[in-house]
Amino acid sequence: MQLGLVGLGKMGGNMRERLRRAGHTVVGYDRNPDVADVHSLGELVDTLAEPRVVWVMVPAGAPTQATIDELGELLSPGDVVVDGGNSRWTDDIKHAEALAGKNIGFVDCGVSGGVWGRDNGYALMCGGDAADIAKVQPIFDALKPEGPAGFVHAGKVGAGHFAKMVHNGIEYALMQAYAEGWELLEAADVVTDVREVFRSWQEGTVIRSWLLDLAVRAMDDDEHLEGLRGYAEDSGEGRWTVEAAIDHAVPLPAITASLFARFASRQDDSPQMKMVAALRNQFGGHAVTAASTHKGADAPGADVTPPKEADAG
Template identity: 40%
Template sequence: MKLKMVGLGKMGLNLALNMKEHGVDVEGFDVNEEARKKAESENIKTYASLEDVASKDEKNVIWVMLPAGKITNSVLLQLVELCKANDIVIDGGNSDHRDSLKTAHLMEEKGIYFFDIGTSGGVYGARHGASFMCGGDPDVFKNELQKMLESIATTNGCLYTGKTGSGHYLKMIHNAMLYGYMQTLGEGFELLEKSEFDYDLQNVADSLSKSSVIRGWLLELAADAFKKDPDLSKIKGVVGASKTTGWTIESACELGVPIPVISTSLMMRLRSKQDDSFSAKVIASLRDEVGGHKAQSK
């Protein structure tokens, strides 16, 4: 299978390397020359322009892995004009599912198959096995994409979610769940840190990650963070927030579904810009470990 990756940043390049390792004939494009050179150093052929990516002579499978919003939407609109019937275009970023529905409509008019694929697992997952949430045409997914996606996914990590928009909607909810879980971890570790007991937080996180009801990857990452900086003294308790959880709150209001934990977790991230709590430091360090969102240093 031949695939062209548009966006060779930390996620796009690692996905491309993962694909290459699993037999995909992967090529790439990035507006940044240094990003192209880095890909070429890994023996990935690159193109100098988006026009060159969309071949007129062969079927295109193009994966867009760019920051959500204006940049992604602009590239997708260009691909609507550049691609032809039966080409496949994938948006693997964190786009608003409402934007994905608009994009799909434009591509459908030209006979282009559009897939919105939510991608989870961070930079590590992109390189070694991610989780994919795939919305789009079921037959094209089964016949042309499923085998490739399963090869680069973690075990049981490739899920067909249904019609267009469903992949990015699920990824949005996934991100909102992550906010809530990170918030509870941050609050719990702050209680441990401020208690009268002398806990080794690295050992606590490591043990709970392996043996408890709340075991999981985030606790493993918390253990890694405490190993690097036991009291998180090098980190500012400032936690960034993407747009996806705000979109989730909008959806909850439209559907009449109360989501107090998720809503509060977003408010606490906004509050973190005004104070410097230990719980915010834990969450900031987890964002760094999960997705390479660099925590602010003191």
């Protein structure tokens, strides 16, 4: 089968290689000419035989919107566009409606597998009409892992990215749980080999997982993770998951807390903790630590004298 693939970064480039290994013809376009097979979207479309399938793997938001808008002008009735990026599911509905006016199909596909997907396969969560899904099915079959699992037609347009959004929210919470357990083990003097504790969990325990395997791999590279800064970005899907939970009145305390923990990781000097420290000092006379900009007696680590008549609390 022929496929046009737009976006040849870490994910897109590996997907192209996996598909070619499976015998499919992939014509790739990227703004980086060193990795592209063609020089423009127009050339990509002209290279493919009808009915065409073009898979988009570019950043969510404006880049995806611009790419789909341009493809809408280039493609023909009966062609299909697949958005395999991390788009918000509500955007899928707008894209599908715009393309439907030109009789061009649209499929949204949440893709999970990261840099390991080229060899292990990708988990694919798709939304759209059954007829459009069927046109892309040979590509899905080549990208998914071997065996019965790894692909789902999750529902109508938007369902694929909604499912991937929830997947990533769960991922946030799982990573946070492993991270909290790791920190506690590192803090306890009684445990002398945290890495091997994690390794012992890889077989026979109910918390074994690929994430656990990756945690052990990371500690094999840097046993106490001393070379890393305690800072974690969020891709946006964690936020969307929490927002969707609010819209549907579904409680997500673990996922929400894990998202907020990432926000906290970006604060070298938490403004909230300034107020907490000030209040503890005011009501209970608890010692506070001065800001690093102060000198002398107020240097970092120095205790500031509490109010003389502070109330205990």
